[in-house]
Amino acid sequence: MITALIGIDWGSSSVRAFRIAPDGTILETRRAADGVFTGQGPYQDRLRALLGDWRDAPILLCGMIGSDRGWVHAPYVEAPATLDLKPVAAPFDDAHIVPGIAFVDGETCDVMRGEETLLAGLDAPDAVVCLPGTHSKWATLESGRLTRFRTYMTGEIRAAMLASGAFATGVEQAASPGAFAQGLHAAGPVTAALFQARARRLLGKLAPEHTASFVDGVLIGAEIADAPAHAVTLVAAGPIAGQYKSALAGRIGAVVDPEPLAARGLLRIARRAGLV
């Protein structure tokens, strides 16, 4: 089948490339651990290696590749913003990069790179969208425009805290819906609720192998308590989607798989910008 676009989501720690059909279907996917912060060497060479024999269509990239620590800096567009974003040309045959979006509200600042492309792929002009991840985003779409969003460092705090220190248990972690629920309802601000994972373990009320599930409950619970929306559009797949579904209980409007969404978003942005 003909390739309409080669779409690439190039993030901090990994990269995914999609060969995308004219109807948005992903024909083929390639992945590499060659992230913006983890890979090395000129981006032209890395992109060429990733593409291999894919040479038959324009290329659109999104994610950290467009940051000031990436390949070509695609400056932030300020929200409220339409998702008809104008990609920036990259020094490579027919390749462009999607800009990120910034949101400023008084003293409060926020930024996204990559999530704007997922949002562009959604068929939901009015929605509260939750995009879990290293830096989870909660975004509000109104009449097809991104009007505001807030970032929570859920995944990064989880990884940093479980790597060592008080939560180091020396045992392999096993998912526990019960421990997750305990974390979800732990009292106090995040910094106090997290300590419960240690205190309950020391007092025999939490199994060491359930520490990670408890921590997930605390961190995801903090997002949900701060964003008390109904009919949330959840952009997630796999175990993490299960956790958010359980935490949001009856407050999910739709669950959308992020990978096809990225491909659809890239194709839409490319079309609206006249690149394909």
Added chain:
Amino acid sequence: MITALIGIDWGSSSVRAFRIAPDGTILETRRAADGVFTGQGPYQDRLRALLGDWRDAPILLCGMIGSDRGWVHAPYVEAPATLDLKPVAAPFDDAHIVPGIAFVDGETCDVMRGEETLLAGLDAPDAVVCLPGTHSKWATLESGRLTRFRTYMTGEIRAAMLASGAFATGVEQAASPGAFAQGLHAAGPVTAALFQARARRLLGKLAPEHTASFVDGVLIGAEIADAPAHAVTLVAAGPIAGQYKSALAGRIGAVVDPEPLAARGLLRIARRAGLV
């Protein structure tokens, strides 16, 4: 001068030993990086090396040395508790270990080891006491009894988050009262407020070298917002005491230096238990 007690605060990452006079004065202090989690070898040998020629008085230890990962497990006493704690004998000439204190309130659990000794050294039968640290404690004393406390993972989260990831700046940090105040007033739960340190930097509203001060503001602010006490007794010295004083503004009742407090607490516990 005669030594009444050799007092030792043996924590996770370091140990401090005090030769204490009958009036509670510290005659001499020794420090080593030989913490419960960082040192190796039999505790008898490590204690002997630490003491050197100090052999003229009973020994009382407090801190993680009494945990189930320490030398001798001194089980938690449950709060509400008097601070007349009964030390547990250690397998060494005339040495004992102060037990930690646990607090259970419904599902919520908390634990301390070492801070109970600082509290025993205070001359404040009724007080809300803030003990900043890796695991900051806010404790309530009523008629000389410890009635409740809550732990915040302030120092551990600070260290884990600044070590790598989104806050890695590549520049040496410089204290900034302005950035600290910004962090103190950042909106949202801790996981969102922390991200502000990155977003404001990316948008040019926070200098890279002020990231740590901003993070301190967020984390200390979460403690203070959760513990809205007046006339707080702050047990801290140095720059960290300055940060809490600035954050608590007019709500400080007293500032107490932790080191002499530890010595006084150890001596009081030893006396009340009839060890000296």
